[in-house]
Amino acid sequence: MTATAHTTTTYRRTYFGLWAAAGLVFALLIAAGYPLVGVGAFALGALGATALQHRSSVVMFDERDTTVFQEAGANTVAAVGMSSAVVFPTLTALRALGVVEWPLWLAHLGWFVAGLFAIWGLMVAVARSKR
Known part of the structure; x- marks a missing residue:
């Protein structure tokens, strides 16, 4: 080395x-x-x-790191999106049925995830407008 x-x-x-x-x-x-x-x-x-x-x-x-970071970012957004698509509706249904209580921290997490994907959607729109 x-x-x-x-x-x-x-x-x-x-x-x-x-x-x-x-x-x-x-x-x-x-x-x-x-x-x-x-x-x-x-x-x-x-x-x-x-x-x-x-x-x-x-x-x-360098550019290799940029490629790795872009792939990791895309995979992270996909993982958060897919898990949120399963977890939040499931917990909402369970709460409506009286099976579980919705803790306050989970509500904050829900708002964070919603904000994350709002920003992601905006970034997709910006990236498409540049092409």
């Missing part, structure tokens, strides 16, 4: 590690009852990862 490849790998691992640590610490601090501290910790991790990507002299992501 060349010095450049080693450096690129180190930067990439650090970049993803900062994002992962930021998300984990954010969730743990919220669960521990410190939501604002969690937000601050997440902001610091996100700022560090973003600064690393934009300030380093190493090219961390």
Whole structure:
């Protein structure tokens, strides 16, 4: 492995590690009852990862990464869409039948998923208008 490849790998691992640590610490601090501290910790991790990507002299992501990220994004949207198409109507029917209660967090998740797909639909329209 060349010095450049080693450096690129180190930067990439650090970049993803900062994002992962930021998300984990954010969730743990919220669960521990410190939501604002969690937000601050997440902001610091996100700022560090973003600064690393934009300030380093190493090219961390190339066209191969772009292709992988696009495929992963498409698969993620498909998985969330298909699972939402099964879970939300099923839970709605079960709630209507009095079998389950609809917890508040699930309502928020439903709004998030609806917003996600509204943004996705908008991005599809923008992409089609450019072709």
